[in-house]
Amino acid sequence: MRTSQYLLSTLKETPASAEVISHQLMLRAGLVRNLASGLYTWLPTGLRVLKKVENIVREEMQRAGANEILMPMVQPADLWEESGRWDDYGPELLRLNDRHKRPFVLGPTHEEVITKLVANELSSYKQLPLSLFQIQTKFRDEIRPRFGVMRGREFLMKDAYSFHLEQDCLEKTYQIMFDAYCRIFDRLGLDYRPVLADTGSIGGDASHEFHVLADSGEDDIAFSNASDFAANIEKAEALAPSAERAEPTQALTKVATPNVKTIDDVARFLSVDVKTIVKTLLVCGVENEQGQTPLVALVLRGDHQLNEIKTEHLPQVSTPLTFASDEQILATANCNAGSIGPIGLNIDVIIDRSAAQLSDFVCGANENDAHYTGVNWQRDCAITEIADLRNVVEGDPSPCGQGEIVIKRGIEVGHIFQLGSKYAQAMSCAVLNEGGKNQTLTMGCYGIGVSRIVAAAIEQNHDKYGIKWPEAIAPFQAAIVPMNMAKSARVKETAEALYEQLSQAGIEVLFDDRKERPGVMFADHELMGTPLLLIIGERNLDAQQVELKNRITGEKSLIAIADVMSLFN
């Protein structure tokens, strides 16, 4: 490719809207352009990278035995009604009508379509197991698109689905997919970790997310500093404190705390550590026989954060997790948020493991502008139920039993999941088993955010000059950069000949044939992250040499023109 025929589109200045480095560089290097919130056009350079990522993913999925298919992006609403997700999926699901006013959705994922397909196509256990995948555009109407293609509304995803008669077969395929994912991210040259993930409301036994480690990531990952343990913070268990609860030493005392509302206020007002305060959160419970939804109280140590995923798993708590309104709080606790405590509440009270271990603590008095000090469990307030409600924090013992928790940020680029039979059941996806009986299938699903990988790779591989692509996904393998080609016939001839030779050999080379000064060319190629520059100038032509510059190492060297081809073997 010649730059004179190519849409280079590099920018000197960073567009103001770009927050994270990958977004800035994707705009500056001319990879993408924004169309509307969360919607991006892929320019030639960006598309080259995207296609390379796509091909690696495709090759490894095929190697793992999956068949590629392509499903429609627009899906009829009745499929979603059949699975129950028309009501459950929420506002991220973009719904639309056709000219006959028939409802459709833009596919955010394809469990419904694929399960329907397999239900129609398969009739015998002999056809199992079966893995299918597609690489296709998805649409999710995100509440807050951000970070460029990292969290766009429209994005490219590889989604694979496997179908099995039995759980052990699913587990085998799950492991094959796990290994395939490791190969994919290894080949992409990314620093990644598989981490335990929550299985969500769907249930199932196992789920792993694959995270690229980067400070700009939106997920917190809990690692052990002494083992391979890694889990999404949503999933990481906070173990019960090993120490016994200390005996009470203080008397229960009600103190006036005018205008003291937050935990920090309380700590400051009473001059106590936030760790000796408990906070009581009121959330909506599940509907009872009378058709009412009572509140549920959650008690946590002041310095801890509620883990919403763990909380949603509690049978008493409604899904999705909903915090009580001010009116509900007043009706239940006789006070405003800010003065709630567990003592005397006549609703379910669920106490976090760490909060349950406190003694002589502080809590709200269920009376505005009042708190209790010297509170002790059992003496002042019965412990009815203890659960793991909080996010782990650094320094907690690792749930694997070895070492302490360390927390890092990650970008989720893959997620594999043992789905079970939720969709197969809903869509009547069954085959005849060996005994001639209809048997509902069990499924696995396996996703990779292809477009997100491009951004994640940049987050991990850049410097002040621009992108430093891992070789496997660089838009070009090399660029030919002639010095003053317009003035030197020799330089021009050499560059043209080399370009011809490399192109013929199928090397992806960008020939910078613009009439630009060297500095402009160098800056553009460094911004775009071309791994290897072939610099052709008068000064080395007498010796029949070109200069090489490596983008990753910055090393320069000379090589005979005749030997250039050998670089690409």
Added chain:
RNA sequence: CGGUGAUUAGCGCAGCUUGGUAGCGCACUUGGUUUGGGUCCAAGGGGUCGCAAGUUCGAAUCUUGCAUCACCGACCA
């Protein structure tokens, strides 16, 4: 969904307080100059100032409404 801010040329911004012919830098075009790290000089092209209504002789500027975009928050007990 809540809060904050923004919207003026392809990009980055000024002008608005105090209403009176729409500007700067980058990019682009032409000519010259320079040529191994974003040269320099000159001359140009390009904007319904987000949209709509209002005030006014006159609105980018003042008023109101709307839209879009961005950031923050959605842990309050």
